[in-house]
Amino acid sequence: MNHENNIVKKPWGYEYLMYENEDVALWFLYIKNGERTSTHCHPSKTTGLTLLDGKAEVSFLSDVNKLSSLNKIMIRKGLFHSTQAVSENGAYVLEIETPVDKHDLVRFKDSYGREGKPYEDATFEYPKQDDCIWLEDPKPGAENVYYAGNATLTVVNITNSGYFHTLDDNQNVMFLKGGLVAEYGINVAGPGDIVAASVLKELTTVFEDIKENTIIMLMSKDD
Secondary structure (H helix, E strand, C coil): CCCCCEEEEECCEEEEEEEECCCCEEEEEEECECCECCEEECCCCEEEEEEEECCEEEEECCCEEEECCCCEEEECCCCCEEEEECCCCCEEEEEEEECCCCCCCEEEECCCCCCCCCCCCHHHEEECCCCCCCCCCCCCCCEEEEEECCEEEEEEEECCHHHHHHCCCCCEEEEEECCEECCCCCEEECCCCEEEHHHHHHHCCCCCEECCCEEEEEEECCC
8 A cells, every 4th residue: 555645535534644754654634523533552553643623532441531732642552542523623633653554453443333454455545635745854953844734834853952942831842753862872752752842841951962863843823
């Protein structure tokens, strides 16, 4: 399947791949009002969700998290979850997964009869439309700006950890490549993580180093 060039049709809406490297895959989801994804888990990968526009509820087997615009949630490996749009115009969601494996999927419950079934095959794909975007890595110190789901996405190649101190405390930072590291090379925040700028500012009081070619994405709404 050629995920880079195609949209995947879903009974609840659609999704398409908007960025991928050796560490992460980033998907754009549109969920129609009142519809929901299957209750599923990813046994071998971690997932981060950011709501770009609308309202949504992320349900687990024992509780529910309500999300509004630009809220985020991190989901550990093996945790069953489902996302439902609860706003009139549906919900636009970014989903970042690491490691990259779209078939790392177990469906438990589903409103559309897909319990226990694998990820959709190529018969559910159709070519991307003109409004679909593909994120490119900027050069060191530069940024690329995109618009998707009624939000602005700014992809930045940062060259030092001081950059985090220029951000508002409530700004969420999505790591696409590289990361903030301890002096012995272990990632403190790396690909697939979505971290509040306030947390990153605190972490940099101890961990100042970042990997070369660290790519992050910031998400914002126009006033």
